[in-house]
Amino acid sequence: MEPIVLVHGGAGDIPASRVPLKLSGCKKAVNDGYKVLAAHGSALDAVEAAVRVMEDDPAFNAGYGSVLNLDGEVEMDASVMVGDRLEAGAVTIVKDVAHPISLARLIMEKSPHVLLGADGAKRFAINHGVQILPPGSLVTEQAKEALAYFKKHGGDFTEIGCDRKKGEVGTVGAVAIDSNGLLAVATSTGGISGKLPGRCSDTSQIGGGSYADNCYGAVSTTGYGEAILRFCLAHAVVKEIASGKTAQRATEDAVEAMTKQFNKTAGAITISNSGSIGIHFSSKRMAWAYRLKNEVHFGIEREQHEIEKLQN
Amino acid sequence: MEPIVLVHGGAGDIPASRVPLKLSGCKKAVNDGYKVLAAHGSALDAVEAAVRVMEDDPAFNAGYGSVLNLDGEVEMDASVMVGDRLEAGAVTIVKDVAHPISLARLIMEKSPHVLLGADGAKRFAINHGVQILPPGSLVTEQAKEALAYFKKHGGDFTEIGCDRKKGEVGTVGAVAIDSNGLLAVATSTGGISGKLPGRCSDTSQIGGGSYADNCYGAVSTTGYGEAILRFCLAHAVVKEIASGKTAQRATEDAVEAMTKQFNKTAGAITISNSGSIGIHFSSKRMAWAYRLKNEVHFGIEREQHEIEKLQN
Numbered sequence: 001m002e003p004i005v006l007v008h009g010g011a012g013d014i015p016a017s018r019v020p021l022k023l024s025g026c027k028k029a030v031n032d033g034y035k036v037l038a039a040h041g042s043a044l045d046a047v048e049a050a051v052r053v054m055e056d057d058p059a060f061n062a063g064y065g066s067v068l069n070l071d072g073e074v075e076m077d078a079s080v081m082v083g084d085r086l087e088a089g090a091v092t093i094v095k096d097v098a099h100p101i102s103l104a105r106l107i108m109e110k111s112p113h114v115l116l117g118a119d120g121a122k123r124f125a126i127n128h129g130v131q132i133l134p135p136g137s138l139v140t141e142q143a144k145e146a147l148a149y150f151k152k153h154g155g156d157f158t159e160i161g162c163d164r165k166k167g168e169v170g171t172v173g174a175v176a177i178d179s180n181g182l183l184a185v186a187t188s189t190g191g192i193s194g195k196l197p198g199r200c201s202d203t204s205q206i207g208g209g210s211y212a213d214n215c216y217g218a219v220s221t222t223g224y225g226e227a228i229l230r231f232c233l234a235h236a237v238v239k240e241i242a243s244g245k246t247a248q249r250a251t252e253d254a255v256e257a258m259t260k261q262f263n264k265t266a267g268a269i270t271i272s273n274s275g276s277i278g279i280h281f282s283s284k285r286m287a288w289a290y291r292l293k294n295e296v297h298f299g300i301e302r303e304q305h306e307i308e309k310l311q312n
Numbered sequence: 313m314e315p316i317v318l319v320h321g322g323a324g325d326i327p328a329s330r331v332p333l334k335l336s337g338c339k340k341a342v343n344d345g346y347k348v349l350a351a352h353g354s355a356l357d358a359v360e361a362a363v364r365v366m367e368d369d370p371a372f373n374a375g376y377g378s379v380l381n382l383d384g385e386v387e388m389d390a391s392v393m394v395g396d397r398l399e400a401g402a403v404t405i406v407k408d409v410a411h412p413i414s415l416a417r418l419i420m421e422k423s424p425h426v427l428l429g430a431d432g433a434k435r436f437a438i439n440h441g442v443q444i445l446p447p448g449s450l451v452t453e454q455a456k457e458a459l460a461y462f463k464k465h466g467g468d469f470t471e472i473g474c475d476r477k478k479g480e481v482g483t484v485g486a487v488a489i490d491s492n493g494l495l496a497v498a499t500s501t502g503g504i505s506g507k508l509p510g511r512c513s514d515t516s517q518i519g520g521g522s523y524a525d526n527c528y529g530a531v532s533t534t535g536y537g538e539a540i541l542r543f544c545l546a547h548a549v550v551k552e553i554a555s556g557k558t559a560q561r562a563t564e565d566a567v568e569a570m571t572k573q574f575n576k577t578a579g580a581i582t583i584s585n586s587g588s589i590g591i592h593f594s595s596k597r598m599a600w601a602y603r604l605k606n607e608v609h610f611g612i613e614r615e616q617h618e619i620e621k622l623q624n
Contacts (some may be wrong), residue, residue, distance in 0.1 A: 085540045087571065092512065093429050113511045114538045118430035119407050120510010198432010199425045200404060200512075207519045207544035226426045230398045232519035232547045239551050261398065297391070 001181040001275060002292065004108070005033035005046045007212045008279075009060055009287035010170030011223045011267030019300055021059035021230075022287035026137040027296055027308075034173060034291040043176040043184035043218075044082050051078075051101040051186040057138050061170030063098055066190020068147040069197045074138040074191055075228045077204035078104040079115075083183030083214035083273070092204035093197075097125055101188045106130065112284040115204060143193070148192035169202055171208070173220025175271045176218040183218035183273060185210045192225065202228035207235035216241040219251070223283060225268025231258040237270055237278070247271065251278030254267055258282075314604065315346035316587060317358045321372050321599035322482030323535040323579030331612055333371035334599035339608055339620075341365040345486060346603040355496035356394050356417070359486040363390075363498040366484035370452050373482030375410055378502020380459040381509045386450040388502050389516035390416040392428075395495030395526035395585070404429040404516035405509075408445045409437055412598040413500045418442065420426045427516060455505070462506035479558075483515050485522070485532025487583045493584060495530035497522040497546075504537065514540035519547035524583055528553040531563070535578025535595060543570040549582055549590070559583065563590030570594075592597040 008030045033050030055063025062168070066074040078100035079090035089108025091229045092115065097103055103125050107116050116124055127133060154254075171189035184191035187210045195220040202208035202225040211234035219234040228234075233254060238251030247270040249273035255268050259282040267281030269288060279288050281302075294310045319341045321334045345362030349355070367375025378386040386622065390412035391402035401420025403412055415437050419428050428436055438444060441563045483501035490496075499514040514520035514537040523546035524530035531546040540546075545566060554564030559582040569582050571594040579593030581600055591600050593614075601610035606622045 081542075088542050093432065112510060112538070113508060114541050115512040115517075116508060116510045117512050118510055120405065120508055124508060124510065195429060196423060196425060196432055196436060198428045198430055199434065200427040200429050200516075204512075205427075205517055205519070207517070207542055207547060211544075226424070229426050229518055230393075230400050232523075234521060234545055235544045235547055243555075 001177060001179050003037035003178050004031050004271060004275060004290055004292050005037060005174060005176040006048055006269050006271055006277060006290035007050050007174040007288065008220060008222055008267060008269045009054060009172055011265060011281040011283040011286035012170060018059065022086045023300055025054055025057045025059045025296055026287045026289035027298060028310065029174065030289045030291040030296060033176060036174055037176065037178055040179065043178040043182045044080065046176040046178065047174040047184045047186035048101055048105055051172055052099050052190050053100060054172040055099050055188055056107050058171045061190045063100065065143065066138055067193035068139065068143050069195045069196050069199065069299045072147060074190060076100040077201045078188040079204055079206060079210040080104045080186045081101040081206060081210050081212040081216055083284050086213060088114050088206045090115040090204045090206060091121045091199040094121045096135060096137065097130055098133060101186050103130060104295060110154040114206065115268065117200065138283050146193045162223065163201065170211065171222040173222060173269065175218040175220050175269055177271050177275050183212045183214050185212045185218040185220050187220045187236065189239040192303035201225040205229055207236060208233045217247055217272040219268055219272050221266060221268045221291045222286065225262035227258060227262035227264040228266055231261060233258050233266060233268060237268055241272055244290060247278035255280045255282055313490060313491055313587060314350035316492050316583060316602055316604050317349060317362055317488040318340050318488060318581050318583055318589060318602035319362050319484065319486040320532060320534055320581045320602065321366060321484055321597040323577060323593040323598035324478050324482060325595065326597040327597045330371065330488035335610055335612055337366055337369045337371045338599045338601035339610060341486065341604045342601045342608060343486060345472040346430040349488065349490055354496045355488040355490040358488040358490065359411055359496045360392065360417055362486035363484055364411050367411050367413060367500055372483045372484045373502045374500040375412065376450050377455065378450055379505035380451065380455050381507050381511070384459060385485050386502055387509065388412040388516055389513045390500040391518060391522040392420060392498045393496065393518060393522050393524040395524035395530055398525060400425040401517060402424050402516045403433045404512040406433045408447060408449065409442055410445060413498050415442060422542055426518065429512065441568065443530065458505045483521065485534060485581065487530040487532050487581055489583050489587050493585065495524045497524045497528050497530040497532050497585060499532045501604035513537040515552060517541055519544045521546060522551050523547050525550055529559055529582050529584040531580055531582045533580045534598065535579060536576035539570060539574035543573060543579060545570050545578060549580055559588045559590035564591040567592045567594055569602055608611065
């Protein structure tokens with residue numbers, strides 16, 4: 001099987017000024033993820049590596065640079081799933097860890113549970129040697145400004161760098177298939193600016209933000225979280241593949257059905273178990289990129305699909 | 313449409329000694345739920361009323377009588393969903409509220425979010441006038457004994473009243489259809505004895521523990537939570553109905569597929585949008601009951617289906 005890693009940097013009303021940072025961040029993420037695959041790492045290792053890049057990058061709403069809740073704090077959600085045995089791990093409303101995606105993986109591998117939240121998740125992290133950052137370490141000035149704007153103007157939930165009227169719900173995610181045909185997914189988010197403390201997002205929900213089943217495909221979603229969660233969007237895409245659709249058709253149909261149902265936008269990225277790709281969003285923009293051999297494919301506008309060939 | 317309310321009291325290795333309490337509790341729950349329907353209350357009102365009965369009853373692992381986490385505390389999960397607009401509310405790892413199911417409904421109706429957890433959920437409850445009980449109010453002697461046994465013997469997760477070798481994962485749930493044809497579901501649990509603090513269960517997951525879609529049906533699940541969550545069992549049952557199966561066949565097929573996938577048991581109860589019923593479990597026992605006109609149907613063993621006719 002030819003390995004592939006595919007990422008998104010969030011679906012939403014991304015302003016033009018943030019397009020270059022989103023695209024360069026996605027390209028770096030797929031290249032780092034692909035290095036893992038090229039060195040015969042697993043799909044799980046690759047999606048974790050790709051998402052860690054985006055968690056470190058303040059251009060994305062995950063890890064450092066996450067949006068703030070109404071208390072001005074970062075509370076993050078993340079999930080991983082591996083397609084061969086449907087193993088999964090996830091974390092919700094966790095504070096002060098640099099890489100929630102790695103904590104989600106640790107929960108999958110080292111706890112008897114799938115999903116841990118809040119102080120319990122933090123305690124599990126400490127007990128397994130994960131570094132806890134000083135409070136406020138993940139907070140950026142941009143996040144503070146976005147929260148101040150939300151508190152002043154109210155209205156729809158906003159996010160850093162969005163047009164300040166509609167939310168750019170900038171979750172990040174990755175799906176990959178490795179040379180053994182194993183599928184994996186990883187998704188990570190800071191949620192939405194001005195959210196109530198304790199709000200759990202779709203990203204922490206297996207079947208909402210992430211799903212991977214080697215019989216069908218691996219899916220990571222982004223967009224209006226409360227709609228994705230109620231639609232079980234990632235699981236819905238997988239079920240569309242199970243019904244015989246291609247990865248692209250399944251992704252389009254599920255995203256559009258959710259959008260029609262709730263009048264809220266979303267996006268999803270998919271790799272099927274045969275290595276075919278699905279990318280679709282109903283929002284204005286969604287940054288995405290994938291790496292296949294020496295080509296990086298990417299886009300952020302509808303109908304945009306560019307290819308950069310890398311030198312050997 | 314003829315109104316129906318259908319409940320379960322948890323799938324698992326329920327010991328014979330607990331059978332009478334489980335059945336009498338389920339019957340009381342359906343009768344209280346049916347009173348709501350008979351008085352032209354909504355399906356949502358009915359499932360909430362039915363689950364509140366079981367949350368108050370220490371024979372069930374929800375509300376008072378919930379199992380304890382490793383710290384000896386009760387942390388509860390609950391979810392509700394309504395089938396016409398796919399509205400949903402849920403709460404996870406919440407302490408010291410008598411009726412998590414009513415808090416889940418409050419989150420659906422009064423917050424911009426679907427799922428709140430931990431301290432944030434408690435703060436939301438306080439802000440909306442929900443009574444917070446003194447710490448320890450929901451803890452029973454049986455729950456303490458079960459945790460002490462778990463700490464001493466380890467092994468699989470156990471629950472109050474189970475055979476102390478395998479877990480009786482005693483979530484409670486209700487599905488209903490009202491005279492207007494509206495479907496709703498409510499599910500509530502204390503989780504599993506000896507769980508890590510912060511463990512979120514399938515019961516708080518829309519698509520795991522609960523799903524309702526008026527195009528297809530309403531489903532509440534129970535059983536081995538980490539498997540249900542990874543399988544998105546409630547959503548899977550609804551998708552089986554969407555593929556053309558009856559409520560009974562859809563429930564059987566999804567529960568058996570999950571059991572085969574993970575070698576873990578579960579149960580589910582379903583009402584389709586035409587008012588047909590599905591009840592199935594792969595565990596040793598699952599208490600269930602439903603009320604249709606003046607008949608209470610109930611069972612707890614495989615193949616058991618008894619009917620009590622009520623006097624007018």
